[in-house]
Amino acid sequence: MLDGSGREAFTELSFKNKNLIDFNRAKNEIALVDHTKNKVIYGLDSLLIIIGTSFPLLEKIARIKPLYWFFKKLYSFISYNRKQIIPSANGSSAAACIPDFNLKYRLAYIGFVVLFSSYVLSIFTSKSGLDINPNFTREFAICLGQIIWQTLFLKLYLKGKLWDYLGNMMTVSLIGTLLLIPGLFLNLNSISPIIYFGIVVVIMFLEHLRRCKILQLNLLPTISWMIFRMTVLGIIIWLNY
Known part of the structure:
Protein backbone atom coordinates (compact mmCIF):
# COMPACT_ATOMS: atom_id res chain seq x y z
CA MET A 1 0.00 0.00 0.00
CA LEU A 2 1.06 3.63 -0.44
CA ASP A 3 2.62 5.42 2.52
CA GLY A 4 1.92 9.05 3.37
CA SER A 5 4.68 10.37 1.12
CA GLY A 6 3.18 8.53 -1.84
CA ARG A 7 -0.17 10.30 -1.63
CA GLU A 8 -1.18 13.82 -2.58
CA ALA A 9 -4.48 15.57 -2.02
CA PHE A 10 -6.29 16.49 -5.23
CA THR A 11 -6.25 20.17 -4.28
CA GLU A 12 -2.55 20.10 -3.35
CA LEU A 13 -0.97 18.44 -6.39
CA SER A 14 2.66 19.20 -7.08
CA PHE A 15 3.55 21.03 -10.28
CA LYS A 16 5.16 17.86 -11.67
CA ASN A 17 2.02 15.79 -11.15
CA LYS A 18 -0.29 18.50 -12.50
CA ASN A 19 1.50 18.29 -15.84
CA LEU A 20 0.96 14.54 -16.04
CA ILE A 21 -2.55 14.07 -14.70
CA ASP A 22 -5.76 14.51 -16.67
CA PHE A 23 -7.52 16.76 -14.17
CA ASN A 24 -11.06 16.01 -15.38
CA ARG A 25 -10.55 12.25 -15.50
CA ALA A 26 -8.93 12.22 -12.07
CA LYS A 27 -12.11 13.67 -10.58
CA ASN A 28 -13.88 10.42 -11.47
CA GLU A 29 -11.03 7.94 -11.22
CA ILE A 30 -8.10 7.70 -8.79
CA ALA A 31 -4.88 8.67 -10.56
CA LEU A 32 -1.71 6.66 -9.90
CA VAL A 33 1.44 8.34 -11.22
CA ASP A 34 4.46 6.24 -12.22
CA HIS A 35 7.31 8.77 -12.36
CA THR A 36 9.79 6.17 -13.64
CA LYS A 37 7.78 5.86 -16.86
CA ASN A 38 6.00 9.25 -16.74
CA LYS A 39 2.76 7.28 -16.95
CA VAL A 40 -0.59 7.75 -15.21
CA ILE A 41 -2.97 4.87 -14.47
CA TYR A 42 -6.58 5.65 -13.55
CA GLY A 43 -9.54 4.15 -11.77
CA LEU A 44 -9.86 0.49 -10.92
CA ASP A 45 -6.53 -0.35 -12.54
CA SER A 46 -4.70 2.07 -10.25
CA LEU A 47 -6.51 0.67 -7.21
CA LEU A 48 -5.65 -2.91 -8.17
CA ILE A 49 -1.98 -2.03 -8.63
CA ILE A 50 -1.90 -0.45 -5.17
CA ILE A 51 -3.64 -3.49 -3.62
CA GLY A 52 -1.35 -5.80 -5.58
CA THR A 53 1.77 -4.42 -3.90
CA SER A 54 0.62 -6.01 -0.63
CA PHE A 55 -1.82 -8.67 -1.84
CA PRO A 56 -0.74 -9.85 -5.32
CA LEU A 57 -3.15 -12.80 -5.30
CA LEU A 58 -6.14 -10.51 -4.76
CA GLU A 59 -5.08 -8.40 -7.73
CA LYS A 60 -4.84 -11.48 -9.96
CA ILE A 61 -8.26 -12.71 -8.87
CA ALA A 62 -9.84 -9.27 -9.42
CA ALA A 94 -12.78 24.99 -8.86
CA ALA A 95 -10.04 22.59 -7.76
CA ALA A 96 -12.36 20.41 -5.67
CA CYS A 97 -12.37 16.70 -6.49
CA ILE A 98 -16.07 16.53 -7.36
CA PRO A 99 -17.02 13.74 -9.78
CA ASP A 100 -19.04 14.48 -12.89
CA PHE A 101 -22.78 13.90 -12.68
CA ASN A 102 -23.75 10.56 -14.22
CA LEU A 103 -27.51 10.01 -14.42
CA LYS A 104 -27.21 6.24 -14.94
CA TYR A 105 -25.19 5.69 -11.78
CA ARG A 106 -27.26 8.17 -9.75
CA LEU A 107 -30.44 6.31 -10.71
CA ALA A 108 -28.70 3.02 -9.93
CA TYR A 109 -27.79 4.31 -6.46
CA ILE A 110 -31.32 5.55 -5.80
CA GLY A 111 -32.75 2.24 -7.04
CA PHE A 112 -30.39 0.23 -4.85
CA VAL A 113 -31.34 2.16 -1.71
CA VAL A 114 -35.06 1.93 -2.52
CA LEU A 115 -34.94 -1.85 -2.91
CA PHE A 116 -32.68 -2.45 0.09
CA SER A 117 -34.63 -0.13 2.39
CA SER A 118 -37.98 -1.56 1.27
CA TYR A 119 -36.84 -5.09 2.08
CA VAL A 120 -35.47 -4.25 5.54
CA LEU A 121 -38.44 -2.07 6.47
CA SER A 122 -40.92 -4.74 5.38
CA ILE A 123 -39.31 -7.10 7.90
CA PHE A 124 -38.88 -4.53 10.67
CA THR A 125 -42.54 -3.43 10.61
CA SER A 126 -43.60 -6.92 11.69
CA LYS A 127 -41.41 -6.49 14.78
CA SER A 128 -42.52 -2.92 15.51
CA GLY A 129 -45.16 -3.89 18.05
CA LEU A 130 -47.82 -1.99 16.08
CA ASP A 131 -49.43 -5.12 14.64
CA ILE A 132 -48.45 -4.15 11.07
CA ASN A 133 -48.01 -7.01 8.61
CA PRO A 134 -44.78 -7.17 6.57
CA ASN A 135 -45.38 -5.92 3.03
CA PHE A 136 -42.52 -5.26 0.60
CA THR A 137 -44.80 -3.65 -2.00
CA ARG A 138 -46.10 -1.16 0.57
CA GLU A 139 -42.61 -0.16 1.68
CA PHE A 140 -41.42 0.04 -1.93
CA ALA A 141 -44.31 2.37 -2.78
CA ILE A 142 -43.50 4.54 0.27
CA CYS A 143 -39.82 4.85 -0.73
CA LEU A 144 -40.76 5.79 -4.29
CA GLY A 145 -43.44 8.13 -3.02
CA GLN A 146 -40.90 9.96 -0.89
CA ILE A 147 -38.73 10.60 -3.96
CA ILE A 148 -41.69 11.76 -6.04
CA TRP A 149 -42.99 13.97 -3.20
CA GLN A 150 -39.67 15.68 -2.62
CA THR A 151 -39.05 16.10 -6.35
CA LEU A 152 -42.43 17.70 -7.07
CA PHE A 153 -42.49 19.79 -3.90
CA LEU A 154 -38.90 21.03 -4.07
CA LYS A 155 -38.07 21.06 -7.79
CA LEU A 156 -38.34 24.83 -8.17
CA TYR A 157 -36.43 25.47 -4.95
CA LEU A 158 -33.62 22.98 -5.51
CA LYS A 159 -33.10 23.75 -9.23
CA GLY A 160 -29.59 22.54 -10.14
CA LYS A 161 -29.15 20.81 -6.78
CA LEU A 162 -32.05 18.37 -7.25
CA TRP A 163 -29.97 15.28 -8.06
CA ASP A 164 -27.40 16.10 -5.38
CA TYR A 165 -30.18 16.43 -2.83
CA LEU A 166 -31.92 13.23 -3.90
CA GLY A 167 -28.62 11.34 -3.64
CA ASN A 168 -28.02 12.69 -0.14
CA MET A 169 -31.61 11.99 0.88
CA MET A 170 -31.22 8.36 -0.21
CA THR A 171 -28.03 8.09 1.84
CA VAL A 172 -30.01 9.26 4.88
CA SER A 173 -32.50 6.46 4.13
CA LEU A 174 -29.63 4.00 3.74
CA ILE A 175 -28.16 5.04 7.11
CA GLY A 176 -31.55 4.56 8.75
CA THR A 177 -31.94 1.16 7.12
CA LEU A 178 -28.52 -0.01 8.29
CA LEU A 179 -29.32 1.15 11.83
CA LEU A 180 -32.55 -0.87 11.78
CA ILE A 181 -30.82 -4.14 10.86
CA PRO A 182 -29.55 -4.91 14.42
CA GLY A 183 -33.15 -4.58 15.61
CA LEU A 184 -34.12 -7.49 13.36
CA PHE A 185 -31.99 -9.85 15.43
CA LEU A 186 -32.80 -8.56 18.90
CA ASN A 187 -35.48 -10.14 21.06
CA LEU A 188 -37.27 -6.92 21.91
CA ASN A 189 -40.43 -6.51 23.97
CA SER A 190 -43.55 -4.77 22.64
CA ILE A 191 -42.41 -1.20 23.39
CA SER A 192 -38.69 -1.50 22.66
CA PRO A 193 -39.00 -1.56 18.83
CA ILE A 194 -40.94 1.73 18.92
CA ILE A 195 -38.24 3.37 21.07
CA TYR A 196 -35.52 1.90 18.85
CA PHE A 197 -37.26 3.14 15.69
CA GLY A 198 -37.72 6.59 17.27
CA ILE A 199 -33.98 6.85 18.00
CA VAL A 200 -33.20 5.90 14.38
CA VAL A 201 -35.63 8.56 13.11
CA VAL A 202 -33.94 11.23 15.28
CA ILE A 203 -30.53 10.24 13.89
CA MET A 204 -31.90 10.41 10.34
CA PHE A 205 -33.48 13.80 11.03
CA LEU A 206 -30.19 15.24 12.32
CA GLU A 207 -28.26 13.74 9.41
CA HIS A 208 -30.76 15.18 6.93
CA LEU A 209 -30.29 18.61 8.51
CA ARG A 210 -26.50 18.27 8.36
CA ARG A 211 -26.50 17.32 4.70
CA CYS A 212 -28.89 20.13 3.77
CA LYS A 213 -26.53 22.55 5.49
CA ILE A 214 -23.61 21.22 3.45
CA LEU A 215 -25.69 21.68 0.29
CA GLN A 216 -26.49 25.23 1.49
CA LEU A 217 -30.22 24.51 1.68
CA ASN A 218 -32.61 25.91 4.27
CA LEU A 219 -35.07 23.98 6.45
CA LEU A 220 -37.66 23.53 3.67
CA PRO A 221 -36.38 20.12 2.41
CA THR A 222 -36.23 18.75 5.95
CA ILE A 223 -39.72 20.04 6.80
CA SER A 224 -41.13 18.52 3.60
CA TRP A 225 -39.25 15.25 4.29
CA MET A 226 -40.69 15.02 7.81
CA ILE A 227 -44.23 15.91 6.68
CA PHE A 228 -44.20 13.03 4.20
CA ARG A 229 -42.81 10.52 6.69
CA MET A 230 -45.20 11.49 9.51
CA THR A 231 -48.19 11.50 7.13
CA VAL A 232 -47.36 8.03 5.77
CA LEU A 233 -46.78 6.63 9.27
CA GLY A 234 -50.11 8.03 10.42
CA ILE A 235 -51.93 6.50 7.43
CA ILE A 236 -50.33 3.07 7.99
CA ILE A 237 -51.29 3.05 11.68
CA TRP A 238 -54.82 4.24 10.85
CA LEU A 239 -55.31 1.53 8.19
CA ASN A 240 -54.16 -1.20 10.56
CA TYR A 241 -56.42 -0.24 13.50
Missing part, protein backbone atom coordinates in the same frame (compact mmCIF):
# COMPACT_ATOMS: atom_id res chain seq x y z
CA ARG A 63 -8.45 -9.16 -12.97
CA ILE A 64 -10.35 -12.29 -14.02
CA LYS A 65 -12.68 -10.95 -16.72
CA PRO A 66 -16.15 -11.45 -15.11
CA LEU A 67 -14.87 -10.18 -11.74
CA TYR A 68 -13.01 -7.31 -13.37
CA TRP A 69 -16.20 -6.25 -15.19
CA PHE A 70 -18.16 -6.37 -11.92
CA PHE A 71 -15.55 -4.43 -9.94
CA LYS A 72 -15.31 -1.87 -12.77
CA LYS A 73 -19.04 -1.22 -12.52
CA LEU A 74 -18.90 -1.18 -8.72
CA TYR A 75 -16.00 1.29 -8.80
CA SER A 76 -17.95 3.65 -11.07
CA PHE A 77 -21.10 3.19 -8.96
CA ILE A 78 -19.25 4.34 -5.83
CA SER A 79 -17.09 6.97 -7.53
CA TYR A 80 -19.94 8.85 -9.23
CA ASN A 81 -22.00 8.83 -6.01
CA ARG A 82 -19.23 9.31 -3.45
CA LYS A 83 -20.14 12.94 -2.69
CA GLN A 84 -23.70 11.85 -2.01
CA ILE A 85 -22.46 9.05 0.23
CA ILE A 86 -19.91 11.22 2.05
CA PRO A 87 -20.59 14.91 1.26
CA SER A 88 -18.04 17.68 1.64
CA ALA A 89 -18.50 21.41 2.10
CA ASN A 90 -15.82 22.48 -0.41
CA GLY A 91 -17.70 21.48 -3.55
CA SER A 92 -17.79 25.04 -4.89
CA SER A 93 -14.01 25.20 -5.28
Whole structure:
Protein backbone atom coordinates (compact mmCIF):
# COMPACT_ATOMS: atom_id res chain seq x y z
CA MET A 1 0.00 0.00 0.00
CA LEU A 2 1.06 3.63 -0.44
CA ASP A 3 2.62 5.42 2.52
CA GLY A 4 1.92 9.05 3.37
CA SER A 5 4.68 10.37 1.12
CA GLY A 6 3.18 8.53 -1.84
CA ARG A 7 -0.17 10.30 -1.63
CA GLU A 8 -1.18 13.82 -2.58
CA ALA A 9 -4.48 15.57 -2.02
CA PHE A 10 -6.29 16.49 -5.23
CA THR A 11 -6.25 20.17 -4.28
CA GLU A 12 -2.55 20.10 -3.35
CA LEU A 13 -0.97 18.44 -6.39
CA SER A 14 2.66 19.20 -7.08
CA PHE A 15 3.55 21.03 -10.28
CA LYS A 16 5.16 17.86 -11.67
CA ASN A 17 2.02 15.79 -11.15
CA LYS A 18 -0.29 18.50 -12.50
CA ASN A 19 1.50 18.29 -15.84
CA LEU A 20 0.96 14.54 -16.04
CA ILE A 21 -2.55 14.07 -14.70
CA ASP A 22 -5.76 14.51 -16.67
CA PHE A 23 -7.52 16.76 -14.17
CA ASN A 24 -11.06 16.01 -15.38
CA ARG A 25 -10.55 12.25 -15.50
CA ALA A 26 -8.93 12.22 -12.07
CA LYS A 27 -12.11 13.67 -10.58
CA ASN A 28 -13.88 10.42 -11.47
CA GLU A 29 -11.03 7.94 -11.22
CA ILE A 30 -8.10 7.70 -8.79
CA ALA A 31 -4.88 8.67 -10.56
CA LEU A 32 -1.71 6.66 -9.90
CA VAL A 33 1.44 8.34 -11.22
CA ASP A 34 4.46 6.24 -12.22
CA HIS A 35 7.31 8.77 -12.36
CA THR A 36 9.79 6.17 -13.64
CA LYS A 37 7.78 5.86 -16.86
CA ASN A 38 6.00 9.25 -16.74
CA LYS A 39 2.76 7.28 -16.95
CA VAL A 40 -0.59 7.75 -15.21
CA ILE A 41 -2.97 4.87 -14.47
CA TYR A 42 -6.58 5.65 -13.55
CA GLY A 43 -9.54 4.15 -11.77
CA LEU A 44 -9.86 0.49 -10.92
CA ASP A 45 -6.53 -0.35 -12.54
CA SER A 46 -4.70 2.07 -10.25
CA LEU A 47 -6.51 0.67 -7.21
CA LEU A 48 -5.65 -2.91 -8.17
CA ILE A 49 -1.98 -2.03 -8.63
CA ILE A 50 -1.90 -0.45 -5.17
CA ILE A 51 -3.64 -3.49 -3.62
CA GLY A 52 -1.35 -5.80 -5.58
CA THR A 53 1.77 -4.42 -3.90
CA SER A 54 0.62 -6.01 -0.63
CA PHE A 55 -1.82 -8.67 -1.84
CA PRO A 56 -0.74 -9.85 -5.32
CA LEU A 57 -3.15 -12.80 -5.30
CA LEU A 58 -6.14 -10.51 -4.76
CA GLU A 59 -5.08 -8.40 -7.73
CA LYS A 60 -4.84 -11.48 -9.96
CA ILE A 61 -8.26 -12.71 -8.87
CA ALA A 62 -9.84 -9.27 -9.42
CA ARG A 63 -8.45 -9.16 -12.97
CA ILE A 64 -10.35 -12.29 -14.02
CA LYS A 65 -12.68 -10.95 -16.72
CA PRO A 66 -16.15 -11.45 -15.11
CA LEU A 67 -14.87 -10.18 -11.74
CA TYR A 68 -13.01 -7.31 -13.37
CA TRP A 69 -16.20 -6.25 -15.19
CA PHE A 70 -18.16 -6.37 -11.92
CA PHE A 71 -15.55 -4.43 -9.94
CA LYS A 72 -15.31 -1.87 -12.77
CA LYS A 73 -19.04 -1.22 -12.52
CA LEU A 74 -18.90 -1.18 -8.72
CA TYR A 75 -16.00 1.29 -8.80
CA SER A 76 -17.95 3.65 -11.07
CA PHE A 77 -21.10 3.19 -8.96
CA ILE A 78 -19.25 4.34 -5.83
CA SER A 79 -17.09 6.97 -7.53
CA TYR A 80 -19.94 8.85 -9.23
CA ASN A 81 -22.00 8.83 -6.01
CA ARG A 82 -19.23 9.31 -3.45
CA LYS A 83 -20.14 12.94 -2.69
CA GLN A 84 -23.70 11.85 -2.01
CA ILE A 85 -22.46 9.05 0.23
CA ILE A 86 -19.91 11.22 2.05
CA PRO A 87 -20.59 14.91 1.26
CA SER A 88 -18.04 17.68 1.64
CA ALA A 89 -18.50 21.41 2.10
CA ASN A 90 -15.82 22.48 -0.41
CA GLY A 91 -17.70 21.48 -3.55
CA SER A 92 -17.79 25.04 -4.89
CA SER A 93 -14.01 25.20 -5.28
CA ALA A 94 -12.78 24.99 -8.86
CA ALA A 95 -10.04 22.59 -7.76
CA ALA A 96 -12.36 20.41 -5.67
CA CYS A 97 -12.37 16.70 -6.49
CA ILE A 98 -16.07 16.53 -7.36
CA PRO A 99 -17.02 13.74 -9.78
CA ASP A 100 -19.04 14.48 -12.89
CA PHE A 101 -22.78 13.90 -12.68
CA ASN A 102 -23.75 10.56 -14.22
CA LEU A 103 -27.51 10.01 -14.42
CA LYS A 104 -27.21 6.24 -14.94
CA TYR A 105 -25.19 5.69 -11.78
CA ARG A 106 -27.26 8.17 -9.75
CA LEU A 107 -30.44 6.31 -10.71
CA ALA A 108 -28.70 3.02 -9.93
CA TYR A 109 -27.79 4.31 -6.46
CA ILE A 110 -31.32 5.55 -5.80
CA GLY A 111 -32.75 2.24 -7.04
CA PHE A 112 -30.39 0.23 -4.85
CA VAL A 113 -31.34 2.16 -1.71
CA VAL A 114 -35.06 1.93 -2.52
CA LEU A 115 -34.94 -1.85 -2.91
CA PHE A 116 -32.68 -2.45 0.09
CA SER A 117 -34.63 -0.13 2.39
CA SER A 118 -37.98 -1.56 1.27
CA TYR A 119 -36.84 -5.09 2.08
CA VAL A 120 -35.47 -4.25 5.54
CA LEU A 121 -38.44 -2.07 6.47
CA SER A 122 -40.92 -4.74 5.38
CA ILE A 123 -39.31 -7.10 7.90
CA PHE A 124 -38.88 -4.53 10.67
CA THR A 125 -42.54 -3.43 10.61
CA SER A 126 -43.60 -6.92 11.69
CA LYS A 127 -41.41 -6.49 14.78
CA SER A 128 -42.52 -2.92 15.51
CA GLY A 129 -45.16 -3.89 18.05
CA LEU A 130 -47.82 -1.99 16.08
CA ASP A 131 -49.43 -5.12 14.64
CA ILE A 132 -48.45 -4.15 11.07
CA ASN A 133 -48.01 -7.01 8.61
CA PRO A 134 -44.78 -7.17 6.57
CA ASN A 135 -45.38 -5.92 3.03
CA PHE A 136 -42.52 -5.26 0.60
CA THR A 137 -44.80 -3.65 -2.00
CA ARG A 138 -46.10 -1.16 0.57
CA GLU A 139 -42.61 -0.16 1.68
CA PHE A 140 -41.42 0.04 -1.93
CA ALA A 141 -44.31 2.37 -2.78
CA ILE A 142 -43.50 4.54 0.27
CA CYS A 143 -39.82 4.85 -0.73
CA LEU A 144 -40.76 5.79 -4.29
CA GLY A 145 -43.44 8.13 -3.02
CA GLN A 146 -40.90 9.96 -0.89
CA ILE A 147 -38.73 10.60 -3.96
CA ILE A 148 -41.69 11.76 -6.04
CA TRP A 149 -42.99 13.97 -3.20
CA GLN A 150 -39.67 15.68 -2.62
CA THR A 151 -39.05 16.10 -6.35
CA LEU A 152 -42.43 17.70 -7.07
CA PHE A 153 -42.49 19.79 -3.90
CA LEU A 154 -38.90 21.03 -4.07
CA LYS A 155 -38.07 21.06 -7.79
CA LEU A 156 -38.34 24.83 -8.17
CA TYR A 157 -36.43 25.47 -4.95
CA LEU A 158 -33.62 22.98 -5.51
CA LYS A 159 -33.10 23.75 -9.23
CA GLY A 160 -29.59 22.54 -10.14
CA LYS A 161 -29.15 20.81 -6.78
CA LEU A 162 -32.05 18.37 -7.25
CA TRP A 163 -29.97 15.28 -8.06
CA ASP A 164 -27.40 16.10 -5.38
CA TYR A 165 -30.18 16.43 -2.83
CA LEU A 166 -31.92 13.23 -3.90
CA GLY A 167 -28.62 11.34 -3.64
CA ASN A 168 -28.02 12.69 -0.14
CA MET A 169 -31.61 11.99 0.88
CA MET A 170 -31.22 8.36 -0.21
CA THR A 171 -28.03 8.09 1.84
CA VAL A 172 -30.01 9.26 4.88
CA SER A 173 -32.50 6.46 4.13
CA LEU A 174 -29.63 4.00 3.74
CA ILE A 175 -28.16 5.04 7.11
CA GLY A 176 -31.55 4.56 8.75
CA THR A 177 -31.94 1.16 7.12
CA LEU A 178 -28.52 -0.01 8.29
CA LEU A 179 -29.32 1.15 11.83
CA LEU A 180 -32.55 -0.87 11.78
CA ILE A 181 -30.82 -4.14 10.86
CA PRO A 182 -29.55 -4.91 14.42
CA GLY A 183 -33.15 -4.58 15.61
CA LEU A 184 -34.12 -7.49 13.36
CA PHE A 185 -31.99 -9.85 15.43
CA LEU A 186 -32.80 -8.56 18.90
CA ASN A 187 -35.48 -10.14 21.06
CA LEU A 188 -37.27 -6.92 21.91
CA ASN A 189 -40.43 -6.51 23.97
CA SER A 190 -43.55 -4.77 22.64
CA ILE A 191 -42.41 -1.20 23.39
CA SER A 192 -38.69 -1.50 22.66
CA PRO A 193 -39.00 -1.56 18.83
CA ILE A 194 -40.94 1.73 18.92
CA ILE A 195 -38.24 3.37 21.07
CA TYR A 196 -35.52 1.90 18.85
CA PHE A 197 -37.26 3.14 15.69
CA GLY A 198 -37.72 6.59 17.27
CA ILE A 199 -33.98 6.85 18.00
CA VAL A 200 -33.20 5.90 14.38
CA VAL A 201 -35.63 8.56 13.11
CA VAL A 202 -33.94 11.23 15.28
CA ILE A 203 -30.53 10.24 13.89
CA MET A 204 -31.90 10.41 10.34
CA PHE A 205 -33.48 13.80 11.03
CA LEU A 206 -30.19 15.24 12.32
CA GLU A 207 -28.26 13.74 9.41
CA HIS A 208 -30.76 15.18 6.93
CA LEU A 209 -30.29 18.61 8.51
CA ARG A 210 -26.50 18.27 8.36
CA ARG A 211 -26.50 17.32 4.70
CA CYS A 212 -28.89 20.13 3.77
CA LYS A 213 -26.53 22.55 5.49
CA ILE A 214 -23.61 21.22 3.45
CA LEU A 215 -25.69 21.68 0.29
CA GLN A 216 -26.49 25.23 1.49
CA LEU A 217 -30.22 24.51 1.68
CA ASN A 218 -32.61 25.91 4.27
CA LEU A 219 -35.07 23.98 6.45
CA LEU A 220 -37.66 23.53 3.67
CA PRO A 221 -36.38 20.12 2.41
CA THR A 222 -36.23 18.75 5.95
CA ILE A 223 -39.72 20.04 6.80
CA SER A 224 -41.13 18.52 3.60
CA TRP A 225 -39.25 15.25 4.29
CA MET A 226 -40.69 15.02 7.81
CA ILE A 227 -44.23 15.91 6.68
CA PHE A 228 -44.20 13.03 4.20
CA ARG A 229 -42.81 10.52 6.69
CA MET A 230 -45.20 11.49 9.51
CA THR A 231 -48.19 11.50 7.13
CA VAL A 232 -47.36 8.03 5.77
CA LEU A 233 -46.78 6.63 9.27
CA GLY A 234 -50.11 8.03 10.42
CA ILE A 235 -51.93 6.50 7.43
CA ILE A 236 -50.33 3.07 7.99
CA ILE A 237 -51.29 3.05 11.68
CA TRP A 238 -54.82 4.24 10.85
CA LEU A 239 -55.31 1.53 8.19
CA ASN A 240 -54.16 -1.20 10.56
CA TYR A 241 -56.42 -0.24 13.50
